[in-house]
Every structure is written in C-alpha cells, then in structure tokens.
Amino acid sequence: MSDIMTSEQRSENMRRICSTNTQPEMKVRRLIHRMGYRYRIHVKKLPGTPDIVFSARRKIIFVHGCFWHFHQDCRGGRIPQSKIEYWKPKLLRTRERDEAHRKALVELGWDVLVIWECDLREISELEARLKEFLH
Numbered sequence: 300m301s302d303i304m305t306s307e308q309r310s311e312n313m314r315r316i317c318s319t320n321t322q323p324e325m326k327v328r329r330l331i332h333r334m335g336y337r338y339r340i341h342v343k344k345l346p347g348t349p350d351i352v353f354s355a356r357r358k359i360i361f362v363h364g365c366f367w368h369f370h371q372d373c374r375g376g377r378i379p380q381s382k383i384e385y386w387k388p389k390l391l392r393t394r395e396r397d398e399a400h401r402k403a404l405v406e407l408g409w410d411v412l413v414i415w416e417c418d419l420r421e422i423s424e425l426e427a428r429l430k431e432f433l434h
C-alpha cells in the first residue's frame with residue numbers, strides 16, 4: 300500500500316478490498332454455480348458469516364484473500380517490511396478470528412473448507428477439490 304494515497308483513498312481501498320463479494324469470492328461462486336451446486340451466501344446467523352453455505356449438505360466454504368487473512372507460507376500473505384509493525388498485529392488477529400470461527404462451525408457440525416485466493420491460479424485443481432468436498 301503506497302504512502303502517496305490519502306487516508307481517504309486508503310480507507311476507500313480498505314472498504315473495497317475487505318468487503319464481501321470480493322473478486323476471488325465471486326470467482327469461486329461462479330465456478331461452484333457452473334458445477335451445478337446451489338448455495339446461500341453470507342449467512343449472518345452462523346459464526347464468521349460464512350461466504351458460501353450449503354445448508355442441506357452441512358458444508359461451508361470461506362474464500363480468503365491471502366493478504367487480508369494472512370495466508371501462512373504464501374507470497375500473497377507477506378507483509379512489506381516497512382509496514383510490518385502496522386499490519387502484523389491486525390492480520391494476526393484476523394487469523395485467530397478465522398480459526399475461532401472455523402472451530403465453532405465444526406463444533407456445530409459443519410464441514411468447513413477454506414479456499415485461498417492463490418488456489419484460484421489452478422482452476423482445474425480447485426474444481427477437483429470442490430467436487431470432492433461437496434460430493
């Protein structure tokens with residue numbers, strides 16, 4: 300994130316990136332839809348407001364951006380050295396929150412799959428994983 304941006308631009312940027320209906324999420328939704336599955340989105344009554352919910356199958360998919368959800372061992376989850384102090388605590392909290400939501404959902408009897416933004420680079424592989432998960 301550049302220092303040239305005004306704080307207004309920056310928060311606009313944050314809003315766009317952090318909001319629901321992110322680009323990776325839309326891609327995964329379109330893919331699942333094409334595969335013939337139907338689902339609900341952003342189910343607020345469940346822990347973490349899961350992105351994609353298959354109620355009858357008791358299955359849930361989260362689509363996580365690699366930076367915003369601090370993907371471990373992923374280039375996309377790396378914080379620029381100059382911004383580490385600012386971002387690291389925030390992103391670590393997000394990661395903890397994600398994990399708490401996942402555990403809560405599993406305890407409620409849901410199967411949970413996390414798709415990372417970087418998984419979208421190999422669509423055929425991703426499709427196979429989705430098929431196996433949703434079968």
Ligand SMILES: [Zn+2]
Binds near residue numbers: 365373
């Ligand atoms: Zn990643």
